[in-house]
Amino acid sequence: MRVLIVEDEPPLAQRLERFCREILGENLDSIRVATVLAEASARLDESPIDLLLLDLNLHGRDGMELLMASVAGSFHTIIVSANTEQALRAFEFGVVDFVPKPFSKDRLAQALARVTVREGRAAGAAKFLAVKKHGRVELVEIDRIVYLEGAGAYAELVLDDGTRELHDKTLEKLHALLPPVFERIHKSYVVRWTAVKALHASEGSHYEAELKNGQCLPVGRTRYKELREKLR
C-alpha cells in the first residue's frame, strides 16, 4: 500500500508515519509526508497512492475544495483532524473514516482496516460521489446511482436518467464507500438492490438481473444463489 500523509504539524506527521509503519508492516509499499496537499497532489500522477491521510479544516471554501479534490481521486481518503464537528460532512462526501485528534494507534489501525481488509466497508454515510469532469470536480448524488460498472482502473456510475459518469476509483473502492443497499452482483457490476426487479437463470448457466427500468445486468455464478435468497 502506498500512503501519503498531509499534516502541517511535524510531530503529528511523524506520529502518523510511525503508526502506519507499525500497523501496515509489510503491506506498506511506500509512505510520503507533505505539509499541504497542494504540494503533494502535483506529483500524484507520477507516483500514485492508495491512501491519503489528510489533516483538514473544512472551514472556508479552501477546505471544501481540498476535500472534494481528494475524494474524487483514485485513492481512499481518511481525515485526521481535531475538527470533529466536520466529520459528518466529510463522510457525506465519501471519506473512508474520520480519525479525531488526538488519536491512538488502535484508532488509526481501525481506520486503516477499513481500507486494507478485503470487503472492508466505510461507514456507508456517503451521500455524494465526487467525479472529475472537464478538469473540475462535480458531485453526484448517490441516491441517483442505479448501478456501477467496472472499467479497469476506473468505474462508471449509471444514474437514474441513464447518464454515465466516469470515476477515478476502482469498483472495489467505490463499493466500499457506498451504503449497504448497493450489492456486488458481478465482478464488473455493483447495483442498487432496490432497483432490481427479478433474477433470471437461462440456459448455459447464464444469470441475469432484471432492473425495474427493464435493463438486464449479468450476475456472477457464485453470487446468484445468495442473491436469490436475498430476493425472496
Add this chain to the structure above:
Amino acid sequence: MMRTAALWIFVMLASSPAWGAAAERNALLWTVCSRAGDDPRWAAKDWDDRDWEPGNIVPARSGVRWLRFRLEWKDGERPDFRSEGIGRNVSGIGPGAPMDSIFLAVPASYELFWNGRRIGGSGVVGATKAAERPGPLDNLFMVPPELLGPGEHVVAIRLSSHHYNFPAEGLQVNLRPTNYARHYGTEIWGPVFPLLGAGAAGLVAVLSLMLFAVAGRWRPLLLCGALSLCLTIFYLLIAWRWLVRDPYDWFYPRLFAITWIMTVIAGLFPWLLLVKFNVPRRRWWLAAAIPLFALAWASSTRYEEIVLWLCRAMLVVSLGIGVWAVWKRRPWARFVLAGVLMGLLTVRTGGRIFLDPSFFAVFGVLVVVVFATLGLQLRSDRRRAQEAKLAAARLETELLKKNLQPHFLLNTLAVLTEIVERDPPAAVKLIDDLADGFRTLSRVAAEKLIPLAQELELCRAHLRVMGVRTARPWELVAEGVDGRAPVPPAVFLTLIENGITHQRATDGAAKFRLRGERAVDGSVRYLFFSPGEVQADGARPEGGTGLRYVRARLEESFPGRWSLRGEGVVGGWQTVIEIGATGNGGGA
C-alpha cells in the same frame, strides 16, 4: 392713542363668540362722557353733562375723574340684551336671562352709581397716589331691581388710577350689562382649562425632573421638565385672575410675566424637539426662530395677541423641525408633526384665558407625545446599554475561546501524545508553556484593557506552544513599544494566530515584529509584521472572525478613534493599528 385703545380692548376681555355687529334688537343704547374733577352731584341722573368730553377713554394717573354712561331702555320690556357699540360683550345675557347687573373690569379704583344711587365700588378712590387704595380688577355689581325699568338711566363712575402701571397714557372704561346668575355660570368655566393644564403640566414636570434625577442625567428629560414647569406657571398665571382677587396694579406685571413665560416656552419647545430628534446645527434653528419671536413681540400691543403670535412662531419653528424629523425618519416624528400642525391650525386667541382651549388640548397632546417618545428612547437606550454589556461579555467569551477552543487544545494534545512518548522532558516543557498561556489569559480575560507587556507575554506563551507544534522557532520582536501602554487583550495574539493559520511559513521566516510609534499629539501607531507568504484563500485579509474580534475590541476601548488596515509587504503581511489620543475625533 391707537396704542391706548388697543391695550384697553384687551382689558375688556373681548371674548371669542362675538355678537353680530348689527344687533337686531337694540334694547339698550348708551352714550358716554367724562370729565376731570370730583363732585358728588355728578352722580345725579339729571346732571347736565353736555359740556363733558365724549368717549370712554380717559387719561390715566391724573387724579379723580368721573364718567357718565347714559343708557336708554327703548322697549317697554326689560332687555334680554343685545347692544351695539362699545359694550358689545354681553356674555351671560340671553333669552330668559334679563339684565340685572353690571360687570366691570377696570384697572382703577372707583365708585359706581346708578341714577345717583351708589351701588358698589372697588378699592378707595383718592386724589393722590397715597390716598388711593387699589381694588380688584374684576367686579360684578347687582343693580337693585327697583332701579331697573324702561326709560333713561345714568351709570356714573368716580375713579382714580394712580396705580395704573401700563405704559399707555390712557385707560378705557367699559360697562358690561349682564345677568348675575348667567355671568357666574360662565365665569366658573374660566379657570377650568388653565387649571387642568397646570395640573397636567405640573405632573409631567415632576415626573420628568424625577426621572432626570433618578434614571440618568439625560438632557431631553431636563428640557421636558423645564418646559412643563414653564407651562405650569403659564397656566397658573392665567388661572390666577379667577382665583385671586388681587389689586388692579398687579394686573400689568402678571400680563408681562405671562408673555415672557410664553416666550421661554416658545424657545424651549423647539429646543426640546431639536434635542429629542437629534437635529444637527441646533443653534442655527434657534437663530432662525429668534426673528420670529421678535416679530411676535412687535405684532401687537395686546398681550394676548403677542402670546398668540409667540405660540404660532413656536409652532412654525416646530413644524420645520417636525418636517425635518419625518424626512430623516426619526421615530415618532409623524406624531409630533401632526400635533404641531393641528396646533397651528387651531390655536387662536381666547380672551382672558389668552389662548383658546384648543391650545390646551394641542399642547397636552404634544407634551404627552414628547414625553412618550422620551420614555421610548429611554427604553431603547437601556436596551443599547444592555447590548453593550452583552457585547463585552461576548468579547470576553471569545477571548477565552481563543485558547480554550477545542481545536487548539485537541491539536496541542495530539502533539503532546507524540512528544510524551518520544521526549518526556520536552512534553513537560510544552505543558508548562500551555499553562503559562492559560494563566496569563485568566488574568486578563475580564479586562477591557491590559498593559502591552502582558499582551506580549500572552503572545510569547502562545508562540512557544506553536513552536513545538509546528517545529519552528517562532519569535516575537517588539521595538519602540511602551510596555505600560494599554491595549485590548489578545489583539496582537489574534494577529499572530491569523499569521500562523493563513500564511505559509517560508524557511527561516518565523519572526513576528511589533513596532510602536507615538505621535506628538499622543496618538499611537502599531505596525505588526507577520512573516510568511500570504495564501490566496479568501480567509485573509479583511474578513475572518479574528479581525472581527480585533475591531470589536478596538471599538469597545477606543470608540471612534482607531483604525486598522492591512497590506502585503516583502516577506509577509503588515497590519497597522492606529489609536487616536483621547479627545481626538475621527472615524475608524
